[in-house]
Amino acid sequence: MKAIRVTNPGRYEDLALVDEPTPELGRRDVLIKVRACSLNFRDTIIAKGSYPGPLAHHVIPISDGAGDVVAVGSDVTRVTVGDRVTVNCSCDWVAGPNLAEYRSNSVGTTIDGMLAEFVRVEERAVIQLPDDFSYTDAAALPCAAVSAWSALHVAAPLSPGQTVLIQGSGGVSLFGLQIARMFGARVLALTSSEEKAQRLKAMGAAAVVNYRETPNWEDPILELTGGKGVDKVIEIGGGGTINHSIACTRAGGEIGLVGYVAGMAGSLRPITLQMRSVNLKPISIGPRISFEALLTGMQNTGTRPVIDSVYGFSQFKDALRHLESGNHFGKVVIDMEA
Structure with missing residues (x-):
């Protein structure tokens, strides 16, 4: 062969x-x-x-x-x-x-x-x-679809009406969007271009933030959730994005750490994680x-x-x-x- x-x-x-x-x-x-x-x-x-x-x-x-x-x-x-x-x-x-x-x-x-x-x-x-x-x-x-599924079921099942944040438009993120919509959840998305933003909205994203134009993208995500933060994050950026994700996750919310496309290194701020009581779990598919x-x-x-x-x-x-x-x-x- x-x-x-x-x-x-x-x-x-x-x-x-x-x-x-x-x-x-x-x-x-x-x-x-x-x-x-x-x-x-x-x-x-x-x-x-x-x-x-x-x-x-x-x-x-x-x-x-x-x-x-x-x-x-x-x-x-x-x-x-x-x-x-x-x-x-x-x-x-x-x-x-x-x-x-x-x-x-x-x-x-x-x-x-x-x-x-x-x-x-x-x-x-x-x-x-x-x-x-x-x-x-x-x-x-x-790999991608099962990882997205696992990331949306970290400590509790995904429920209708919850808000999910996805990052980018790779396989894991798009599967996350699709799975969240299957469950009746609201999806917020990050992307790098207007073209991709329109495609994400066509797939059901309620709002899209351009992370290149808005480096501190946690601020508009918090605004879109009335200051509360999202219920669940599919984290694919890793060291380059994890602190932003923690900052816009609600108290008691969940982050499924799937990837590291924005870098393997980084400095996680444990105090932010603790103060917001965020559940952070590495996902191994x-x-x-x-x-x-x-x-x-x-x-x-x-x-x-x-x-x-x-x-x-x-x-x-x-x-x-x-x-x-x-x-x-x-x-x-x-x-x-x-």
């Missing part, structure tokens, strides 16, 4: 196209022919050698993908050959809290990922797709049951991912560059058969 391996992290040009045997299956393994996969911000830093987490030697990158089951191990019971499936990012995390041992079986980081013609995963990680979900749509979900609940919600409401662009397998480096540029609106997908 053809696959891409991270053989010399540092440059996209050093990602290696390899031809190797199709993986052999254990008793509870499933072999998937990958039809589509999608990129996340962490895929760019994995390729460049700056990913801060554990990484398998010469790993096949990309956690998100969808395809067809083409073979199963002797003891597999959850799926059969021919099923259309996607895969939870953490193969062992089915339900409950995230445990340290789950990190040793994480798709695209500690085990081989989706940027290959075939992928082998344990059956408990596999999720069957609704009939009317395309491979492109399904491939967009595992989510368990399989959250993914299944998300799929059910999307199916029942007719919600589908926002797809920015689709690249062919041979164009994967261009896809990474496009994602890194920040010019995307929604998910960047790779069609493995194009």
Whole structure:
């Protein structure tokens, strides 16, 4: 099979196209022919050698993908050959809290990922797709959509009428907007351009603040909430934005810390966090049951991912560059058969 391996992290040009045997299956393994996969911000830093987490030697990158089951191990019971499936990012995390041992079986980081013609995963990680979900749509979900779901359910479930703040127009943020609207919540958004602001409003954002024109964007967010602050924040900026987010979250509100696109370093102000009694939780994507609940919600409401662009397998480096540029609106997908 053809696959891409991270053989010399540092440059996209050093990602290696390899031809190797199709993986052999254990008793509870499933072999998937990958039809589509999608990129996340962490895929760019994995390729460049700056990913801060554990990484398998010469790993096949990309956690998100969808395809067809083409073979199963002797003891597999959850799926059969021919099923259309996607895969939870953490193969062992089915339900409950995230445990340290789950990190040793994480798709695209500690085990081989989706940027290959075939992928082998344990059956408990596999999720069957609704009939009317395309491979492109399904491939967009595992990391970004499940992270958004988890970030909106930090200490208490998302409820109708609550106010949610999203940052930017990448995959996690747009899924956050869509999920919040599925629940009947009000969404405030941050973005960098008027064009993106109009698109966010068309998707249901009640108001949008341009963070480039208004560096202290917590002030207008507070004004938009009558000085109270938002109920929930999907924090994707990290060190560059976290203190602004705390400042505009209501007392007792929640921040789901998903990413660090505005910087990994920073100085968190604990006194502000304590004085506002804000619940801050790092998000490590989510368990399989959250993914299944998300799929059910999307199916029942007719919600589908926002797809920015689709690249062919041979164009994967261009896809990474496009994602890194920040010019995307929604998910960047790779069609493995194009």
